[in-house]
Amino acid sequence: MxxxxxxxxxxxxxxxxxxxxxxxxxxxxxxxxxxxxxxxxxxxxxxNQSGRSLRQGTTNIIGFMMQTGAEITGQGDTFFMSVFDGVQTVFARHRLDLVALLCSSQEDPDDYLRRVVARGFADGLILSATQRHDPRLEFLAKRKIPFATLGRSLTDVGQPWLDLDFEGMAQTAIDRLVERGHQRIAVTRPHDDVNLGYIFVDQAASALEAHGLFLDPDLIFRSTPNEAGGYRIARELLSKKDRPTAILLVNESIAIGFYRGLSEAGLKPGRDIAVIGRHSPQTHFLSPSLTGFELSRRDLGIALAEALLATMPAFSHFYPNAELRKIWHEELIEGESDAFLLPHG
Amino acid sequence: MxxxxxxxxxxxxxxxxxxxxxxxxxxxxxxxxxxxxxxxxxxxxxxNQSGRSLRQGTTNIIGFMMQTGAEITGQGDTFFMSVFDGVQTVFARHRLDLVALLCSSQEDPDDYLRRVVARGFADGLILSATQRHDPRLEFLAKRKIPFATLGRSLTDVGQPWLDLDFEGMAQTAIDRLVERGHQRIAVTRPHDDVNLGYIFVDQAASALEAHGLFLDPDLIFRSTPNEAGGYRIARELLSKKDRPTAILLVNESIAIGFYRGLSEAGLKPGRDIAVIGRHSPQTHFLSPSLTGFELSRRDLGIALAEALLATMPAFSHFYPNAELRKIWHEELIEGESDAFLLPHG
DNA sequence: TCGCCAACCGTAAACGTTTACGGTACTATG
DNA sequence: CATAGTACCGTAAACGTTTACGGTTGGCGA
Missing domain, CATH: 1.10.260.40 (lambda repressor-like DNA-binding domains)
Structure with missing residues (x-):
């Protein structure tokens, strides 16, 4: 018995x-x-969860899908970890089990997701690293699996999403730099097709145009979102004949590598080139101090979890007015890295 | 139907x-x-997995438990990610589903594990961040749940474990430094009770003694295993009256912060202080180049997975001669950071 | 021809829940 | 007192598998 x-x-x-x-x-x-x-x-x-699952057709599990692997494992990971932490606290309230589904770099994310779904693994999913065109969204929508994404996509199937305010960041940063006399401004973007890259670069371009300037395609640097990527960008940037006087770093982690690349050449952010980036727990230890955007990743995670639950029939009544689509504003922390003032004219 | x-x-x-x-x-x-x-x-x-689980009493899931949270999320994470990648490939061969169980910093790891087990979540577990005395091991052993640990513990219940050769690293590094004339050598260790800290420091101490020297307790620096920790160590070290001439960094990630801390004070590794650390994908972009230990994390993950499977009745026949306990030697990559030669005498 | 064995397949129980349905006892209402 | 209603509880089916057991067939040796 x-x-x-x-x-x-x-x-x-x-x-x-x-x-x-x-x-x-x-x-x-x-x-x-x-x-x-x-x-x-x-x-x-x-x-016994198997018994319940069999009877109810639910697993009580929520999966948070992330990508991992040699090229991607930069501090980008720590970003997800912090978000995950916030997500965790929400689901714990409902006694839902949250697990991380780490898709290896060796495997195609679409295939991976297909496997997860076929197995009936989770009652709901959170997707990150949202691509500009992301087949995963259509796939999940067709299967009627509740999910939310961290990041917008052009593939919109009505799912809830949360995203960072890349438009705002690009706009603010460009305005700030142009005000200080910069005209040749470089930007970075991720090496792959995650949507944020497009959003960021596009907005930077139009912000420049509003000032009568333009974004030189030669000054758009692609890189893996880690220190190595930042380092490579610095090297590449320094090798150019017509160097930019300022740069916007879209990822947090690359700042560390970028700083290092500069210092090897005897250059210093805020003196020889203006740098605006994004803050992580690590970047606060850079010197000269980084001017960059920051937000509470944990709060983002909490909101993300609530957005997902709001679309799940069994839990929606707990979150009657959750924001299903929200752009999270990031605060600009002023540092020394963009103190550089061009002689006007 | x-x-x-x-x-x-x-x-x-x-x-x-x-x-x-x-x-x-x-x-x-x-x-x-x-x-x-x-x-x-x-x-x-x-x-249907629920049906199978109910009937067979197994879940087909393997859980890889990691800790996360504000203080810990340094690049330490990327270490686990790489290991995870290796583990993944092995379990995929057996159609086992591997998930990451991320214990938030807000929650006690013991409690977290208890919950996971009570729910009958996984057929097997991999534990990381092994404490010197780790109640989790006894708990799992009592429940007869197959598991393996990444890292040794004094709490030995006969489970398979894999670990890095911290003794070898400490010994090699100390010998190398002493040979080059160093006498005041500092070491670092993690802020918490993970076992590797003890192993590393103990071995460093006895290696020094073998040379007729001793490890000054004042030169043992504790820190979180991330950039911030490394930075703080540099600051603290520089504030000492009687500075060490060399330092051993036990974590990978802290090197970046440590370098930064030094450079703020106008100091340079390999010139003003000898530094020996451990390599990660990121540390290869440090300059002056880091002298440090390195290994294939992916291979480590593969071996870890095989060790676990070897103890699971349903899979053991696949791995008749898996190494259940192994210390992974790390290779020393020579760089410039310990080029510093003390004037003898 | 008989018996035996091997090869293959069908039957049905069992795993541990949840939940629709019906039943009982009691209370309230007329 | 009859009836309706309420509050609570028990019964049994159902979820989708796996697997022990027994049954049928055909081949083969004696």
Whole structure:
């Protein structure tokens, strides 16, 4: 005799009643419910998830899909970790099990997702590294699997998403640099097709145009989102004949490598070139201090989780007015890295 | 009509035979097996995992537990990511689903593990961040849950483990530095109780003693395993009256912060202080180049997965002679950061 | 011809839940 | 007192598998 049966026998009531008591159903005497809960605690009873899953068709699991692998594992990871932390706290409230699904760089993300779904692994999913055109979204929508994405996509299937304000960052940074007299401004973008790269570069271009300037295609640097990428960008940038006087770094982690690349050439941010980037826990230890954008990743994670739950029938009533689509503004932390003032004219 | 039943009906054979055919049982005609497999592919049938789990008492999931959170998320994460990548490839061969269980810094790892186990989440576990005394090991052993650890522990319950050769690293580094005339040598260790810290520091101490020197307790620096920690160590070290002439960095990520801390004070590794550390994909972009230890994290992950499988009855026959306990030697990559030669005497 | 064995397959129970349905006892209402 | 309604509980089916067991067929040796 095991499981709920054992508990029922011990209490001398039916398993149906035990189940109802445990699941908070209304049609059970509060007195007996109390007895059941106490006995459950005493006997250390925990419901068998396979049994529940089989009966209910749900797994109680939420998956957070991330990519990993040689080229991508930069500090980009720590960004996801922090977000994950926020997501975790929300799901824990609902006793949902959150797991990270790490897609290896060796495997195609679409295939990976297909496997996960075929197996009926999770009740809901969170996707990151959203591509500009992302087949995963259509796939999930077709299967009617609740999901939310960290990052917008042109492939819009009505799912909730949260994203960072790349437009705002590009705009603010460009305005700021142009005001200080810069005209040749470089930007960076990720090496792959994640959507944020397009958004950022496009906005930078139009912000420049608004000032009567333009974005030199030769000054758009692609790189992996890690220190190595930043280093390479510095080397490449320094090898150009007509160097830019300022640069916008779209990723957090690359700043460290970029700084290093400059210093090897005897150059210094804020003196020889203006740098505006994004802050991570690490970048606060750069010197000269980085001028960059920052936000609470944990809060972002919390909002992301709530957005997903709001679209899941079983939980939506908890979040009647969750924001299903939101752009998170990042604050500019002023540092010394863009102190560089061009002689006007 | 759904699931295996539908498939059976479509083929006009019994569900028992279908199941046997799919699971590679011997007592089924190869001709019918072929038909079943073809039909399964055609109808896109995938067995319901809840049903299997309920019947077999296994989940087909392996969990890789990692810690995360504000203080820990340094590049330490990227280490685990690479290892995870290796682990993944092995489990994929056996159609086991590997997921990452990220324990938030907000939660006690012991409690977290207890929850995971109570829920019957996984058939096997991999633990990282092994503490010197780790209650998790006894807990899992008592529950008879197969697991392996990344890192040794004094709490030995006979589980397989893999670890890095911290003794060898400490010994090699100390010998090398002493040979070059150093006498005041500092070491770092993690801020928490992970076992590697003890191993590393102890070995460094005894290596020094073998040279008639000793490890000044004042020169043992604790830090979080990330850039910020390295930066703080540099600051702290520089504030000492009687500065060491060399330092051993036990973590990969702290080198970047440490370099930065030095350069702020106008100091340079390899000129003003000898530095020996450990390499990550990122540290290769440091300048002056880092002298440090390196290994293939992916291979480590592969071995770790195989060690675990070797202890699981259902898979052990695949790995008859897997190494259940192994210390992974790391190669020393010579750089410029320890070029510093003390004037003898 | 008979018996035996091997090869293959079907039947049905079992895994641990949840939940629709119906039943009982009691209360309130007329 | 009859009836309706409420509050609570028990029964049993259902979820989709796997697998022990037994049954049928055909071949083969004696």
């Amino acid at each position: 095991t499981g709920i049966r054992r508990l029922a026998q011990h209490l001398d009531i039916s398993i149906g009643t035990v189940s109802r008591a445990l699941n908070g159903r209304p049609d059970v005497n509060e007195e007996t419910r109390k007895r059941v809960l106490e006995a459950a605690a005493e006997l250390g009873y925990v419901p | 759904t699931g295996i039943r539908r498939l059976a009906q479509h083929l006009d054979i019994s569900i028992g035979t279908v199941s046997r055919a799919l699971n590679g049982r011997p007592d089924v005609n190869e001709e019918t097996r072929k038909r079943v497999l073809e039909a399964a592919a055609e109808l896109g049938y995938v067995p």
